[in-house]
Amino acid sequence: MRLDPGDEIHTTIQAVCKKEGVSGAAITSGIGRVRDTDLGYLGDDSIYKRIILKEPHELLSVQGNVSVLDGEPFTHIHIVLSDDNHGVHGGHLFESTTHVVGEFHIRVLEKNVKVPMTRCSVPGSEFKPLTFED
Numbered sequence: 001m002r003l004d005p006g007d008e009i010h011t012t013i014q015a016v017c018k019k020e021g022v023s024g025a026a027i028t029s030g031i032g033r034v035r036d037t038d039l040g041y042l043g044d045d046s047i048y049k050r051i052i053l054k055e056p057h058e059l060l061s062v063q064g065n066v067s068v069l070d071g072e073p074f075t076h077i078h079i080v081l082s083d084d085n086h087g088v089h090g091g092h093l094f095e096s097t098t099h100v101v102g103e104f105h106i107r108v109l110e111k112n113v114k115v116p117m118t119r120c121s122v123p124g125s126e127f128k129p130l131t132f133e134d
Contacts, residue, residue, distance in 0.1 A: 003032065003102030008095060009062075010075045013106065017066050017073035024109035024117045027077060030062025032102035038094040039079060046125035053089060056099040057081035060088070066106070067130060069119035074128070076119075 003012050009030075017025065033056055040050035064077035080090040109117075119128040 001104045001106055003098040003104065005098055005100060007098045007102065009034070009077065009093065009098070009102065010095065012098075013066065013075050013104070014073040017075075020108075022066060022073065022106075022108050023068050025066040026107045026109070027062060027064040027066065027075070028105045028107050030059060030079070030102060030104040032059045032098060033057070033100035034059050034081070034096045034102065035099040037079075037081065037096040039081075039089065039091040039096075040094065041091045042127055046122075046127060048092065048094075048126050050094060051089075053081065053083075055083070057083055057089070059096075059102065061090075062093075062104060064093075065117070065130070067117040067119050069128060074119050076128075076130070 035056045037053045038050055040048045043049050060082050061080040062077060064075060067074050077093040079093045082088055118131050120131050121128060
């Protein structure tokens, strides 16, 4: 999949998955250049600790998955970025906008078939854990 300038990573992947009937996939790689990136990690208190990197960064690596939350495609993505001084940042991706281009490889588990991977909410936590159905 190619993302163009202005495309937000999560919403673009989710829209393509919805259009194509993909309910489960592995996001195996991603490269490009992005900006306005909101990333973080889940703290011991079950609340995400976040930073926003407004300036453009080189997108070095992406991995994650596509499952279903409330009947819609849900992406869980982790990224590694490099700033213009080659400093590296990484973590859970909340949002990021394509600055120049984004090239992603997504391995679809099944198309137009319900994959038994879903997400659920946990009271008192921002985390939406992956669950599996029989």
